[in-house]
Amino acid sequence: MNVPIKPQSQTMSFRYGDEQITFERVKRPQATGKVLIKVHPDCRVIASAPEGAESEAVLSAVKKRGRWIYEQLRDFRKQLEFTTLRQYISGESHYYLGKQYLLKVIEAPEQVQGVKLLRGKLEVSVRTKSADKVKELLTDWYKARAKETFAKRLDAMLEQALWVEERPPLRILTMQTQWGSCSPNGRITLNPHLVKAPRECIDYVILHELCHIAEHNHSERFYRLMGQVMPNWEKTKERLDGMASVITN
Known part of the structure; x- marks a missing residue:
């Protein structure tokens, strides 16, 4: 078995305002009812949910955090505008x-x-x-x-x-x-x-x-x-x- 750099996932999406936000649903190891939502600096949105949770319930939980997700994505996108691939030069x-x-x-x-x-x-x-x-x-x-x-x-x-x-x-x-x-x-x-x-x-x-x-x-x-x-x-x-x-x- 292995530790993946990106976890195995199911892609889902919802609309917030004029934007279609896509997120990845991954299995949450601990079998609790809570859905954990994380927005990463590379603008990946991850929802960790129990394996048995219904898709509608997961989607509903993510939608409730829609505004927060939208704001996080906006902030990280601003940061990414100044991020370039490494050129291996002084100052990086x-x-x-x-x-x-x-x-x-x-x-x-x-x-x-x-x-x-x-x-x-x-x-x-x-x-x-x-x-x-x-x-x-x-x-x-x-x-x-x-x-x-x-x-x-x-x-x-x-x-x-x-x-x-x-x-x-x-x-x-x-x-x-x-x-x-x-x-x-x-x-x-x-x-x-x-x-x-x-x-x-x-x-x-x-x-x-x-x-x-x-x-x-x-x-x-x-x-x-x-x-x-x-x-x-x-x-x-x-x-x-x-x-x-x-x-x-």
Whole structure:
């Protein structure tokens, strides 16, 4: 089983004023009657509802928050107008462990090419300025940091995962749709982009995969186990979902 970057969903929509607002209905693990509504910075609207809830009831709950959703979308769209795809030039903002760092590209023909985290900046030294080379060096740096960080966090989370008898093998792999996965034989695979997220988000994904060693599907027993080892995991998951668009590009 895996932790998707975007949850499996059903697309629904409603009209508010002169706008047709589309939202994704996803399954809410905890079987409570409440519908949780979240508007993400990339303008995705997510309604988390119990699996057994009728579509009409979900739609009604979302419509009641129509004005709030509309205002959130308006504010985030204004922000997106100033957001462009990364060009890998000095002055850009890049994430590492949940914090933003300014990118500083240094052209130094005589220096070894590489990345350093210094005084709140990500300094990338290149022989000649090239966006492709800066991106390549940053990608390699993130993968190296991910390998080191994920190994440490896995060891820390294993102290809580008392059902795991042996340290599972760990693999780092860039994935388009998943933060992490657990194979049937217990190998854990994690997405290097995850190292850009806060530590608690990394811990959440690792614990999710460790729970799959005990429970191979998303059963009630699985969610009960998640709740025992990370009581506030739903809030942490929401935080990670909200960051997805800015830490995966």
